[in-house]
Amino acid sequence: MSALVLMICAYAAIVISTVVLAFRTVKIAQMPVHLRWELAPVPHEKGKSAYGGSYLEEYEWWTRDHESSIMNEVIYMAKEIFLLKGVWENNRGLWPFTFLFHNGIYLLAAAAALVFVSAIMLISSSPLSPLDLTLDLATILLIAAYLLGTAGSFGLLIKRYMDPNLKPFNSTSTYLNLVLLVLVFGSGLYAFFSTSDYSLELGYFARSLITFSPQSYISVPMGTHILIVLIFLTYLPFTYMIHFVAKYFTYHEVRWNDRPQTEKMTRKLNDLLAQPVSWSAPHVKGDGKKNWVDMATEEMKDEKKPEN
Amino acid sequence: MxxxxxxxxxxxxxxxxxxxxxxxxxxxxxxxxxxxxxxxxxxxxxxxxxxxxxxxxxxxxxxxxxxxxxxxxxxxxxxxxxxxxxxxxxxxxxxxxxxxxxxxxxxxxxxxxxxxxxxxxxxxxxxxxxxxxxxxxxxxxxxxxxxxxxxxxxxxxxxxxxxxxxxxxxxxxxxxxxxxxxxxxxxxxxxxxxxxxxxxxxxxxxxxxxGWAPRELHEKGTMLQLKVGSSTGMSPKVVKDNMEFIDEDYSELTGFDVVTPWDRKDADVLLIHNAGEILSWPENPAAFTILLNAAGISWTLASDDPAYDGVNYGLFYDDVQLARIALKHAEVAKKLNVKKIVMGECGHQHKALMTIADRILLGDMNIPRESSMTFLENLVFSGKIKFDPSKNDFPVTLHDPCNIVRNLGIVEPQRRILRYLCPQFREMTPHGVDNYCCGGGSGFAVMSQNNFKDWRVAVAGRKKFKQILDAFADQPGPEVKKYLCAPCSNCKGQIRDILDYYGAPLKSGIIYGGLVELIVNAMTDLKEPFIKWEE
Structure with a gap:
């Protein structure tokens, strides 16, 4: 298989996915400050998060120091990310598949990182023993990732198709996403057992990516696997599967955002309140000229059509 | 099928x-x-x-x-x-x-x-x-x-x-x-x-x-509140008259000199009740008055509209209406120059004014706001009032209003009071931030057109009713009188309808009420029980 073609695909996939992912992330981050909509439990509430309490439980809370614990947030997210705690507690039937699948993804990402580390070692002519160790570790992670990922994604595909609770909500893209993931892991599994020194071969490919110098040959199973991964990587940021980014915002900026108003926030809020409103219901009559302050402070008459 | x-x-x-x-x-x-x-x-x-x-x-x-x-x-x-x-x-x-x-x-x-x-x-x-x-x-x-x-x-x-x-x-x-x-x-x-x-x-x-919204939330809710002062339809004069009657009644019933202060400038506390309490559960505002006066708190109610009604149904369906009412609440507090606003026992009032409005009330309109749960806890444990928990020696369970507990994280203050003052307090399962809604949330408690009330009781409130019964499963019969503490007006409205729908007061001996009533009921100085079981 042509290594040059794969390299060009790889650069394209990396650039496209990085740019689109960055664009979508920045777009979410730049959305205006919203009204508070926190939801207990908020894990950073020191000494209270275990039962879901907040600083609003304190008598005259505005006179007290608000103690916050980043560590509690980290522990909460770690349980959620690696153990899928929420699914375990609320959707036990789905959990085995989603647990296997997600941990397959994490292991694959960790293995990919090790492959690039080994590539750097190859470039820098590292002593053999650390290189061997890195490659051995990558091998273990890769086989584990492929096994878990194949079982998980295939299980999710079947579950999505068979479960009457899930099926009405499926769309073509639901199946497409899962089929792609089955192919990503399944092709990896096939390539792994078809290629001797699998990790080393991957290391060579990574080296060629870093040094911009194509290898002479990549085996068809491995090349096919890399191609499928690249297709998935390019497709990923256009889908809801980037919820790993969105989740940061849904948790930190919405559920756990219990920050009282600050001076900086007040400035932003003043700007937002100065924006024109064009809602057209009779009790609002936004004409696109009145702003939020005008709207909220005006004395109005009800002209809403009475209901029966 | x-x-x-x-x-x-x-x-x-x-x-x-x-x-x-x-x-x-x-x-x-x-x-x-x-x-x-x-x-x-x-x-x-x-x-x-x-x-x-x-x-x-x-x-x-x-x-x-x-x-x-x-x-x-x-x-x-x-x-x-x-x-x-x-x-x-x-x-x-x-x-x-x-x-x-x-x-x-x-x-x-x-x-x-x-x-x-x-x-x-x-x-x-x-x-x-x-x-x-x-x-x-x-x-x-x-x-x-x-x-x-x-x-x-x-x-x-x-x-x-x-x-x-x-x-x-x-x-x-x-x-x-x-x-x-x-x-x-x-x-x-x-x-x-x-x-x-x-x-x-x-x-x-x-x-x-x-321009579509439930009549109870819009025409008879926010619009009425903005025009008249309260979604109950009470004008400032009527609300003051009603509170005066309540003061007189409870002075007679309790032997205390029950006097509710109005429009006191520079008071430490502006208390804002859900005005529905004044009409439907007068024992609640009366209990607040008794307790705050007994503790020597500098406090007041406001008669400027709409600050005698903490209701803000805008929270449930309309940001513009929400902002209009929240601003008016804050304006009155500012005019009276109070140190803080304390929410009455009303869940959605808590959420609307304490957190949602936190990013609407800018500058000097952002007056400190506190929950009655924390305020009452501080008062109960301040030592200013003597309590006798044996007066509350009957089964008590607690309903967690979603807007106070799940949405604001105010979980323990009310529990610390109940554990102290109610020897037979028991939790529902699940409780706290995992609680179940009463089925009256998001404005449902005041919505009753056509057959909606039947649905909200039989379906939306069903899980809560089961929870209540389970909490008292050790003494299910009507011979043991039980108290369901629901520190929220809308929840109380829904719970009233649930209990009536199933005939639960007669069949199971369950009555419901707020938190402050239990506190007053346990006051040592009170000669007669404040909680009336026959009701």
Missing amino acids: KKSLKIKDISLNGDAPITELNLDDLLPLPPPYDKIEEQPGWKRITEEQKGRIVCNLDGVVGLSLPRPETPEEEKKYVDLFVTGMQKLLSRENNWTFLQPLLLSLEYCAKCQTCSDSCPVYEASGKNDLYRPTYRSEVFRRLANKYLKPGGKLLAKLNNEEIELNWTTISRLYELAYRCTMCRRCAQACPMGVDNGLITHELRKLFSQEL
């Missing part, structure tokens, strides 16, 4: 309900409420009603939306729905919730992890229509198809077909009022998606663009 619903069903067969509810399907209740044939059920919609109002969702009608008279009128509303969606997803018109809304619309995995956490879905016998995800998915598909470039083609390719027509929007409007916005589903969602928020935003779209 429960029908399996598809998303596109929302647009089909305009006049017929898309699902049917049967008592047999509902969550079973423990004895003596377990016999289906003895359960009241719900009234059927009459032919006359069907001819006049839209009845095409589930055989229940809470909104009385008039049928359009012409196809042009239908089209007008469909077009407004599209412009409403555009505005809902725009920075200018909806900065207030744009980020949470877009995150919830774009990143739902449709894994149904949230479904079983919803008390309405569970109590209905898992009817597909009440899944937290159903209405959200309808809205998501509509927004994708009708707002995004190439949306119609993509909807076809992606097999996400849905039609936007009069049937769709009229059903979606009614369906926006089948969720209590308790946000248990949001807690369960591993992505952090919030289907309660999507319900909230849908209601806003209908209200702020189409």
